[in-house]
Amino acid sequence: xxxKPPRWYFSLRSPYSWLAYRELTENAPDxxxxxxxxxxxxxxxxxxxxxxxxxxxxxxxAMSKEKHFYILQDVKRAAIERGLRMxxxxxxxxxWDVSHLAYLVAEDAxxxxxxxxxxxxxxxxxxxxxxxxxxxxxxxxELDLDPDALAGAADDPEIRRRGIEALRAVDRDGVFGVPFFxxxxxxxxxxxxxSGFVASVRAKTRTAVVEQRENDRGIEPALLVPAGDAGHAxxxx
Numbered sequence: 288x289x290x291k292p293p294r295w296y297f298s299l300r301s302p303y304s305w306l307a308y309r310e311l312t313e314n315a316p317d318x319x320x321x322x323x324x325x326x327x328x329x330x331x332x333x334x335x336x337x338x339x340x341x342x343x344x345x346x347x348x349a350m351s352k353e354k355h356f357y358i359l360q361d362v363k364r365a366a367i368e369r370g371l372r373m374x375x376x377x378x379x380x381x382x383w384d385v386s387h388l389a390y391l392v393a394e395d396a397x398x399x400x401x402x403x404x405x406x407x408x409x410x411x412x413x414x415x416x417x418x419x420x421x422x423x424x425x426x427x428x429e430l431d432l433d434p435d436a437l438a439g440a441a442d443d444p445e446i447r448r449r450g451i452e453a454l455r456a457v458d459r460d461g462v463f464g465v466p467f468f469x470x471x472x473x474x475x476x477x478x479x480x481x482s483g484f485v486a487s488v489r490a491k492t493r494t495a496v497v498e499q500r501e502n503d504r505g506i507e508p509a510l511l512v513p514a515g516d517a518g519h520a521x522x523x524x
Contacts, residue, residue: 293488294323296457296467299386299403302362302373303478305411307466308403309371310478315485321492324399326390327457327465328383330450331441337451345454346463365478374414386417388440388450393432401430402437 295311297304311319329347330338338345350358359375366373386406393402405426409415415422420438427434440446460469468475468484470491475484 290471291469292323293318293321293468293470293484293491294325294460295469295484296325296327296460296462296465297403298327298383298465299390299406299410299417300328300378300381300383301465302358302411303365304466305407306362306365306369306371307478307481308407309369310481311485312400312404315489317492318485318488321488324403325456326387326453327462327467328387328454330454331382331384333441334384334447334450334454337447338454341451341455343451343455343458345458373411376410376414376416378416378418380418382418382441384441384447384450385420385423387453388443388446389423389426389437391446391449391453392436392440393430396432398430398432402426402432405429 295307297308330345362373362375390399390402390406393399406417409422409426410417417423420441423440424434424438426432427437436443460467461474464476466476466478466481468480470484470487473484473487475481475487
């Protein structure tokens with residue numbers, strides 16, 4: 288069985304995903320380039336029905352008022368600590384399929400990360416409602432992408448189908464929140480676990496580079512052992 292690549296699940300509606308995006312792209316661009324980017328969102332009624340028909344039930348639980356108030360404070364603190372200016376958007380009728388399915392269209396055009404950047408700026412720096420199709424169209428104009436294709440992504444049956452496949456991956460990977468990072472068998476949930484994920488991916492990358500160099504020099508892989516005390520089979524140190 289092929290080993291799955293390291294990956295992170297992001298949500299365009301999540302302030303913690305926004306903060307993770309900034310840290311990942313600004314402080315660990317090598318890791319950002321080496322991993323898969325996968326969207327996660329709470330589906331609308333149409334997608335929810337399609338998921339139910341496919342036997343998929345995402346572990347999403349509505350947020351309590353108390354948790355919402357806590358997040359308002361916590362995100363404000365986190366943004367100030369990072370020197371970021373943010374505004375809290377007002378979502379009058381949130382439909383996260385509008386923006387996340389538009390992401391699939393932008394990704395097809397090779398502009399997925401540019402789209403994510405533009406949507407995060409719109410939502411968390413300018414307080415713009417990303418559930419509005421007009422917002423998607425405006426971002427299309429900004430990125431020189433088809434504004435109608437972005438604005439109408441949620442009306443495209445094929446994009447809807449692909450959205451269900453994206454959410455199926457969420458289900459398969461056991462993702463229950465965002466940001467969520469996976470490297471091999473290790474899972475890292477939350478902004479404060481990003482550093483561990485980055486270290487894990489970098490460690491594996493360094494090992495692969497060293498092994499390739501040694502292989503190029505004709506040294507058998509079996510002779511490549513880590514320096515220092517590697518502990519014992521019990522795993523206790």
